Amino acid sequence: MGAHVHDEPRKPKVKHDGAKKHVIAFIASLVLTALAFAAVAFEVIPAGFTVPFIVGLAFVQALFQLFFWMHMDQKGHEFARISIFAGLTFILIAIIVFVFWVWW
Amino acid sequence: MSAHASHAPKRSGIADWLTTVDHKKIGILYLIAGGIFFLAGGLEALLIRLQLMYPELQVIGAKTFNELITMHGTTMIFLAAMPVIFALMNAIVPLQIGARDVAFPFVNALGFWLFFFGGVLINTSWFLGGAPDAGWTSYATLALNQYSGFGIDFYVLGLQIAGLGTLIGGINFLVTIINMRAPGMTFMRMPLFTWASFVTSGLILFAFPAITVGLVLLMFDRLFGAAFFNPDAGGNVVIWQHLFWIFGHPEVYILILPAFGIISEVVSTFSKKRLFGYSSMVFATALIGFLGFMVWAHHMFTTGMGPIANTLFGLATMLIAVPTGIKIFNWLLTMWGGQIRFPTANLFAVGFIPTFTIGGMTGVMLAVPPADYQYHDSYFVVAHFHYVIVGGLVFGLFAGLYYWWPKMFGKMLNETIGKWNFWTFFIGFHLTFFPQHFLGLMGMPRRVFTYLAGQGLELGNFISTIGVFGMTIGTILFLVNAYVAAKSSKRAPADPWDGRTLEWSIPSPPPEYNFAQTPLVRGLDALWVEKMAGNKGMTYAEPLGSIHMPNGSFLPFIMSLGLFIAGYGFMYHNYVVVGIGMVITFGCMLMRSLKDDPGYHIEPDEIDEKGVKA
Amino acid sequence: MATHHVNAVLPDEPEKATLEGKNKILGFWLFLGGETVLFGSLFATFIALRDQTNGGPTSQQLFEMPLVALATLLLLTSSLTSVFAVLALHKKDLKKMQAWMTVTVILGLGFLALEIYEFMHYIHMGHKMTSGAFGSAFYTLVGFHGAHVAFGILWILTVQLQTVKKGLTVVTAPKFYVASLYWHFIDVVWVFIFTVVYLMGMIGGKVG
Numbered sequence: 032m033g034a035h036v037h038d039e040p041r042k043p044k045v046k047h048d049g050a051k052k053h054v055i056a057f058i059a060s061l062v063l064t065a066l067a068f069a070a071v072a073f074e075v076i077p078a079g080f081t082v083p084f085i086v087g088l089a090f091v092q093a094l095f096q097l098f099f100w101m102h103m104d105q106k107g108h109e110f111a112r113i114s115i116f117a118g119l120t121f122i123l124i125a126i127i128v129f130v131f132w133v134w135w
Numbered sequence: 136m137s138a139h140a141s142h143a144p145k146r147s148g149i150a151d152w153l154t155t156v157d158h159k160k161i162g163i164l165y166l167i168a169g170g171i172f173f174l175a176g177g178l179e180a181l182l183i184r185l186q187l188m189y190p191e192l193q194v195i196g197a198k199t200f201n202e203l204i205t206m207h208g209t210t211m212i213f214l215a216a217m218p219v220i221f222a223l224m225n226a227i228v229p230l231q232i233g234a235r236d237v238a239f240p241f242v243n244a245l246g247f248w249l250f251f252f253g254g255v256l257i258n259t260s261w262f263l264g265g266a267p268d269a270g271w272t273s274y275a276t277l278a279l280n281q282y283s284g285f286g287i288d289f290y291v292l293g294l295q296i297a298g299l300g301t302l303i304g305g306i307n308f309l310v311t312i313i314n315m316r317a318p319g320m321t322f323m324r325m326p327l328f329t330w331a332s333f334v335t336s337g338l339i340l341f342a343f344p345a346i347t348v349g350l351v352l353l354m355f356d357r358l359f360g361a362a363f364f365n366p367d368a369g370g371n372v373v374i375w376q377h378l379f380w381i382f383g384h385p386e387v388y389i390l391i392l393p394a395f396g397i398i399s400e401v402v403s404t405f406s407k408k409r410l411f412g413y414s415s416m417v418f419a420t421a422l423i424g425f426l427g428f429m430v431w432a433h434h435m436f437t438t439g440m441g442p443i444a445n446t447l448f449g450l451a452t453m454l455i456a457v458p459t460g461i462k463i464f465n466w467l468l469t470m471w472g473g474q475i476r477f478p479t480a481n482l483f484a485v486g487f488i489p490t491f492t493i494g495g496m497t498g499v500m501l502a503v504p505p506a507d508y509q510y511h512d513s514y515f516v517v518a519h520f521h522y523v524i525v526g527g528l529v530f531g532l533f534a535g536l537y538y539w540w541p542k543m544f545g546k547m548l549n550e551t552i553g554k555w556n557f558w559t560f561f562i563g564f565h566l567t568f569f570p571q572h573f574l575g576l577m578g579m580p581r582r583v584f585t586y587l588a589g590q591g592l593e594l595g596n597f598i599s600t601i602g603v604f605g606m607t608i609g610t611i612l613f614l615v616n617a618y619v620a621a622k623s624s625k626r627a628p629a630d631p632w633d634g635r636t637l638e639w640s641i642p643s644p645p646p647e648y649n650f651a652q653t654p655l656v657r658g659l660d661a662l663w664v665e666k667m668a669g670n671k672g673m674t675y676a677e678p679l680g681s682i683h684m685p686n687g688s689f690l691p692f693i694m695s696l697g698l699f700i701a702g703y704g705f706m707y708h709n710y711v712v713v714g715i716g717m718v719i720t721f722g723c724m725l726m727r728s729l730k731d732d733p734g735y736h737i738e739p740d741e742i743d744e745k746g747v748k749a
Numbered sequence: 750m751a752t753h754h755v756n757a758v759l760p761d762e763p764e765k766a767t768l769e770g771k772n773k774i775l776g777f778w779l780f781l782g783g784e785t786v787l788f789g790s791l792f793a794t795f796i797a798l799r800d801q802t803n804g805g806p807t808s809q810q811l812f813e814m815p816l817v818a819l820a821t822l823l824l825l826t827s828s829l830t831s832v833f834a835v836l837a838l839h840k841k842d843l844k845k846m847q848a849w850m851t852v853t854v855i856l857g858l859g860f861l862a863l864e865i866y867e868f869m870h871y872i873h874m875g876h877k878m879t880s881g882a883f884g885s886a887f888y889t890l891v892g893f894h895g896a897h898v899a900f901g902i903l904w905i906l907t908v909q910l911q912t913v914k915k916g917l918t919v920v921t922a923p924k925f926y927v928a929s930l931y932w933h934f935i936d937v938v939w940v941f942i943f944t945v946v947y948l949m950g951m952i953g954g955k956v957g
Contacts, residue, residue: 050836057829064821064943071948072814081952089944093937100832101933107765110313110775114340114782121341121428122789125381128432129793132440133373238772302783310776314768340779344787352794352889361878361885362803363794369801369882374794381790728907731920 056099063092146687154687156240157647161247162225162543168251169218175258176210177610179203181603188600190588200584201268202286208271209290212386213297214254216528220393221304223535224332226543228308230638230645231329233317233654238310240685241727246304248695253297256702260289270582272383273353275364275375280357291354292702296695298343305339308332318676319656323417326636327410330417331396334424335389341428342385349378358705373438380431388427391523392420394531395462398484401534402466404632405481406473409660412465419458426455436507445504452502459495463488479553483534486561490530494522497572515575521568533560533613541627545644546620556612563605570595635660640673648682651742682737694723759841763922770923777927781934788938791893792945795886799950803881806874808950817947820863821939827856828936831929838925843917846925850905853932857902864895887946894942897935904928
């Protein structure tokens with residue numbers, strides 16, 4: 032931030048986040064990924080619970096990346112949120128239907 | 136970075152139409168192309184009804200009949216109804232929100248050309264070995280290689296290309312409405328047609344990817360030996376049904392919501408009253424759009440999903456009747472106590488209301504799963520969806536065309552011909568489709584090319600075919616009307632109907648920059664607010680200044696042509712042709728990315744001059 | 750409008766400084782909403798068909814954890830480097846931005862190479878597009894993602910080329926930003942692919 036104060040007399044309107052937040056998101060993603068892999072590799076949790084567990088981890092990681100890396104947390108992203116979450120809602124309903132009502 | 140020219144390279148005639156990025160001209164292109172496909176689809180319908188006029192006729196063979204019903208459905212939904220909706224959206228939405236242009240003029244043109252070439256590709260099947268013949272829903276396994284002809288490949292590739300055009304068109308309108316509104320034009324001041332276009336575009340955005348996936352899977356099965364829908368290799372045909380209807384049901388609302396928007400504008404203008412319950416109308420529109428994604432499996436009640444799925448989807452379907460009912464009552468209450476006039480536009484709007492209500496009520500009947508087991512695949516279903524799509528959407532489109540024709544073309548349509556158009560079409564429509572309810576209840580299945588005498592089906596079918604002549608005459612009268620208007624030298628005034636919204640504050644047709652000065656919107660029905668305040672026109676949000684315009688481009692046309700060529704390459708397994716087509720398309724994309732369009736400027740002195748001329 | 754002020758001081762967040770830029774970013778987010786439905790439909794199909802091997806190898810026989818883990822690591826890191834590129838963009842540091850984006854492309858190429866190796870390996874084992882519904886669903890879903898990666902690489906390269914020629918302007922910044930959004934989205938999709946296709950395939954549990 033401070034580095035370019037000289038050639039930028041105006042105060043920046045938007046506060047830019049530093050690299051730190053993104054590195055934390057990266058480490059979080061790594062940990063979540065490792066947890067999912069470990070859950071499958073070592074069968075540490077009951078087998079029936081593994082699928083919901085790793086799918087849950089995937090959603091948490093996806094939210095991390097959407098909000099931090101793709102800046103969906105910032106102002107001016109209202110329609111971005113609507114777009115992604117509406118698409119997600121509609122298709123999740125479809126996926127649930129595909130799980131239960133394709134084979135019978 | 137080269138100094139931006141202050142004038143567009145002047146193109147004229149056909150080159151102008153091939154390169155235009157002006158939303159008003161693209162609207163006219165959509166109308167012409169959609170109109171031609173509408174005539175083709177209508178001709179197909181006429182042949183279908185002639186074949187069914189008497190029992191055991193042999194006007195056309197069974198095979199041709201299958202091709203005709205498939206192409207009639209496909210053409211009317213994808214190539215006629217949607218483009219005419221896009222025509223009105225293009226012509227009117229930017230004007231209603233006080234914008235000079237859409238957000239992505241280039242993408243807008245690309246969307247049109249993709250639709251156009253996709254539509255042409257599907258229709259060339261007639262001359263290249265037979266049209267698709269598995270119904271407009273193209274259910275697997277019927278649509279697989281073993282059971283269907285080459286025609287399905289045209290359906291699969293043409294709809295992918297046209298669907299891509301529709302998708303980017305939808306994104307363009309979403310961004311236009313979100314970002315390009317004039318100062319003061321808040322969401323809750325937007326005219327209902329703009330709101331409907333907004334929700335429709337959202338539905339396009341989320342529905343079209345599903346059909347794209349379905350078509351890709353079907354293409355892989357047919358062309359590359361994949362096994363998605365092949366039960367012998369572990370495939371499952373229900374997947375196609377789901378993907379098709381995850382798209383297909385929202386598609387119904389994609390079609391009908393713009394008609395709701397048009398009716399709201401027309402009824403309000405010709406009742407000289409503000410739309411009754413504006414905010415409930417907006418809410419109902421959004422709710423219909425949302426619920427539209429939750430109900431697709433009601434097309435699949437008889438597939439065998441079981442009572443739980445059928446109950447859930449049946450209930451969700453019935454819920455949609457609530458916001459739709461809100462709309463019907465709001466239109467009636469808008470007319471209540473108004474100073475109603477009945478030019479042709481309002482005739483179609485008022486004709487719409489009871490007709491659509493009938494279609495909606497049969498919809499609720501069909502939403503009851505046990506009852507649907509009786510109605511399924513009978514003419515009752517045919518009657519139902521023609522009541523909502525013709526009696527709803529097409530009436531709405533006619534209302535919109537009569538209402539906005541002066542704004543689009545600068546000429547008024549003749550009212551006398553218009554009234555004949557309405558009455559022949561309206562009576563013809565009801566004659567055609569009302570008896571079909573009873574034919575269905577008597578057990579006549581849909582998609583059969585003939586029936587036997589002595590089963591009580593003769594009279595209904597005969598009346599139905601007679602009705603088609605009424606609709607044909609009505610359509611021809613509309614063409615005559617358009618021709619007469621084009622030949623007439625009388626120019627339409629800027630505000631022929633004593634309008635309420637922004638598009639009536641500018642000349643007919645509008646100059647290429649729409650608004651010389653961006654208007655300041657001070658309330659719902661922006662122009663009416665100014666009229667009531669005793670002002671002659673809008674107040675402005677900016678002084679006269681130089682206006683930046685985008686340049687036209689051949690690239691959208693060539694880019695779409697590339698995909699058109701590649702489509703044939705896929706069908707004939709000729710990968711050199713696929714390569715050539717793809718190189719053309721991606722080459723154009725690269726050119727578009729690398730070469731900035733500096734556009735050109737229209738200076739204030741030219742505006743004055745042009746403003747007077749227009 | 751956009752090309753006017755190239756030599757003037759670049760505004761903060763140059764990607765959103767012009768209406769064109771704002772439109773582009775919003776339009777792209779909406780497109781990503783559509784892509785969510787696109788990939789979701791492919792996932793739904795895959796989940797329905799993943800046990801239909803038609804006598805071919807099953808997912809438990811095919812998938813190996815180290816390969817998937819390496820591919821995941823490559824793509825995840827490339828997503829981080831493209832974040833760094835956007836941070837450099839906000840600091841108007843063109844050199845740094847280009848450098849981080851080049852790293853992103855290299856990591857993406859590595860991912861793509863792994864995927865091609867993986868596909869060839871599977872085909873040798875008799876797992877093909879035509880071998881059964883599982884094969885069709887697998888190659889279509891994972892292949893669609895791979896095609897997105899390949900397109901992303903080409904796209905980023907053309908944008909890189911433009912920043913070399915034109916520098917960082919209010920015209921090139923939105924292009925750059927949008928390409929990085931696309932790249933992140935590809936990574937988000939991969940999170941679900943490694944979970945649903947690979948990890949769930951290795952458990953072999955049936956959903957529901």
